[in-house]
Amino acid sequence: MSLDIPEYMQNVGKKAKKAANILSAATSAQKNLALISIADLLIEKAQWLEQENAKDLKKGQQKGLSDAMLDRLRLNDKVILGMAEGLRQIAALADPIGELTNMSYRPSGIQVGHMRVPLGVIGIIYESRPNVTADAAGLCLKSGNATILRGGSEAIHSNQAIAQCIYAGLQVAGLPEDSIQVIETVDRAAVGELLRLKDCVDVIIPRGGKSLIKRVSAESQVPVIKHLDGICHVYIDSDADLDKAVEVSFNAKTHRYGVCNAMETLLVAESIADQVLPVLSQLYYREGVELRGCPRTQTILKECIAATEEDWNTEYLAAILSIKVVDNLQAAIEHINHYGSHHTDTIMTEKLANAQQFLRQVDSSSVMVNASTRFADGFEYGLGAEIGISTDKLHVRGPVGLEGLTTKKFIVLGDGHVRR
Numbered sequence: 001m002s003l004d005i006p007e008y009m010q011n012v013g014k015k016a017k018k019a020a021n022i023l024s025a026a027t028s029a030q031k032n033l034a035l036i037s038i039a040d041l042l043i044e045k046a047q048w049l050e051q052e053n054a055k056d057l058k059k060g061q062q063k064g065l066s067d068a069m070l071d072r073l074r075l076n077d078k079v080i081l082g083m084a085e086g087l088r089q090i091a092a093l094a095d096p097i098g099e100l101t102n103m104s105y106r107p108s109g110i111q112v113g114h115m116r117v118p119l120g121v122i123g124i125i126y127e128s129r130p131n132v133t134a135d136a137a138g139l140c141l142k143s144g145n146a147t148i149l150r151g152g153s154e155a156i157h158s159n160q161a162i163a164q165c166i167y168a169g170l171q172v173a174g175l176p177e178d179s180i181q182v183i184e185t186v187d188r189a190a191v192g193e194l195l196r197l198k199d200c201v202d203v204i205i206p207r208g209g210k211s212l213i214k215r216v217s218a219e220s221q222v223p224v225i226k227h228l229d230g231i232c233h234v235y236i237d238s239d240a241d242l243d244k245a246v247e248v249s250f251n252a253k254t255h256r257y258g259v260c261n262a263m264e265t266l267l268v269a270e271s272i273a274d275q276v277l278p279v280l281s282q283l284y285y286r287e288g289v290e291l292r293g294c295p296r297t298q299t300i301l302k303e304c305i306a307a308t309e310e311d312w313n314t315e316y317l318a319a320i321l322s323i324k325v326v327d328n329l330q331a332a333i334e335h336i337n338h339y340g341s342h343h344t345d346t347i348m349t350e351k352l353a354n355a356q357q358f359l360r361q362v363d364s365s366s367v368m369v370n371a372s373t374r375f376a377d378g379f380e381y382g383l384g385a386e387i388g389i390s391t392d393k394l395h396v397r398g399p400v401g402l403e404g405l406t407t408k409k410f411i412v413l414g415d416g417h418v419r420r
Contacts, residue, residue, distance in 0.1 A: 010197070014200060020179075022179075031173070035090055038166050043084050049158070060154050073130065083131050095142065102114050123197070124149050126150070140405060147180050151183070152208070197222065230259075232373040234347075235358070251374060256374070261344050269328060277323070292306065293323040296324075332358075333358065336362055343376065344366040346369070365397045388400050
């Protein structure tokens with residue numbers, strides 16, 4: 001008997017709304033107990049999680065998923081330990097809910113300020129990466145939000161296994177299981193129904209490829225926090241320390257290929273290009289990285305493939321790097337703002353004025369000086385984990401942690417005050 005998707009999703013939405021009301025009043029101790037319990041269960045059930053994940057990996061290989069996709073899909077001891085550690089870090093963070101700020105007395109005698117509160121119900125649509133299930137659940141739980149998680153069909157066994165640990169952890173803390181619901185069907189119609197649950201869901205967060213983001217943005221009747229692709233740049237300035245520049249540029253590209261904060265385009269100031277590019281090219285070629293360059297790059301690197309206009313607009317998520325030699329800092333900034341995805345961009349320079357200009361003018365959610373783009377990550381930023389990296393400007397930008405999953409409301413304290 002087939003599942004009635006609209007009815008199923010309506011029920012999910014209603015249960016999430018009810019759970020959100022309870023969760024918003026949960027104590028920090030309750031939420032932290034749930035988080036620690038889930039972390040412990042992930043470690044305890046690690047072997048079983050890997051067995052369930054192996055089913056997804058086998059199916060993914062049969063379907064011809066790319067190496068980058070399979071890398072994102074894989075659960076191993078390191079990934080599971082990372083999920084557990086992320087949950088423990090979230091538990092250790094200060095609870096933002098109920099925080100009072102900007103309290104001040106008005107001439108009328110009333111006291112006005114802000115209180116931080118949950119968004120309510122958050123729907124998260126994501127692909128491949130089952131660790132998102134734990135990260136998103138943990139952040140939503142600590143920030144007092146109920147959440148509906150719809151992972152990709154390629155990770156269905158992994159996500160459902162993680163879900164069982166989550167539900168058990170919620171029970172330990174006496175919180176409703178419906179606080180975190182992982183959609184059980186792989187039917188794509190469930191996504192469309194989730195996007196229409198405007199009476200139950202307060203915000204949608206999509207994590208995935210361009211096609212998913214475009215669909216969600218076009219169809220959603222619920223506000224969306226978008227994470228577009230990661231076309232990240234490193235610019236080696238004429239005033240860069242070349243040893244630092246080589247190390248950072250190598251790390252930004254080769255540390256991991258299938259992630260959104262990997263460098264996809266290297267920009268190099270013309271005045272130092274012939275010094276740094278030969279050194280970097282040897283390192284990249286040794287790692288099997290394919291280099292695609294502009295005409296000026298090709299005059300320095302004879303084996304470099306010619307880059308096309310499409311290359312500057314491409315998130316490879318693979319061992320491919322586009323390289324462009326630019327006239328100066330301003331040309332680099334203009335290239336980044338034109339071709340970049342507003343994700344993460346780095347300048348390598350020892351000149352303070354150049355660093356400050358780059359920080360001010362590059363229009364991205366994370367802008368860095370002398371550091372690898374791979375640091376653009378909620379865990380590295382001290383958020384415990386992240387639910388995604390927003391390339392929007394409203395209402396949150398960059399890695400979305402606890403504070404990004406809350407909003408503020410005005411509160412007014414009086415003592416029988418009336419307006420005259």
